[in-house]
Amino acid sequence: MTQHHASSIPDEAEALQGRTAGLVSRAIAAVIDATVVSAVLLGIYVSIAGAFFVWNPRSFHFPDWSGIVTLTTAWFVATSYLTVGWWTAGRTCGCTVMGLRVVGHRDRDLRFAQALVRAVVCTLFPLGLVWCALDVRSRAVHDLVVRSRVVYDWRHREP
Incomplete structure (x- = not known):
């Protein structure tokens, strides 16, 4: 008796499994990641404002941060989010939604430094992402720097 494996992945998607992702899929994932960040x-800002309110409700006013504080905080949160996602799972929330995985040289997981x-x-x-539309192997600038690539990957991997 033969066993049949039922897959929740459509045949069209299964055919793309392991292939390098292009600009559109990666851009949509980036927009999702930017939304998460x-x-x-917003959660950090509301938490800090709430702490100020609890500390002194009579003279409460919303914090007015300078542009440099806001940009530095945003950069730190985005860099941390992307690093942890790519290092631990090979994907961020945006990559998960789009069925993408970031892999290193020889399709290995990225090391922390990478x-x-x-x-x-x-x-x-x-804007270095746009380079993947011009590159023959669909690599963006950041892929070229660390020798990574983004592939379609819908399958669950065991740790």
């Missing part, structure tokens, strides 16, 4: 930043450098380059030069 924005939500975290994930960190990739995240720093991504956050300092976000």
Whole structure:
């Protein structure tokens, strides 16, 4: 008796498994990730404002941060989010939604240093993503720097 494996992955998606992802999929994942980072930043701001309110409700006013504080905080949160996602799971929330995984040389998981450098380059030069539309192997600037690539990967991997 033969066993049949039922897959929740459509045949069209199964055919793309392991292939390098292009600009559109990666851009959508980046927008989702930017939304997650924005939500975290909003949560941080509301938490700090709430702490100020609890500390002294009579003279409460919303914190008025300078642009440099806001940009530095946003950069730190985004870099941390991307680094941890790529290092631990090979994907962020945006990558998960789009069925993408970031892999290193020879399709291995990224090491911490690679994930960190990739995240720093991504956050300092976000337009580097556009380069994957021009590259023959669909690599963005940050992929070229750390020798990574983004592939379609819908399958569950055992740790």
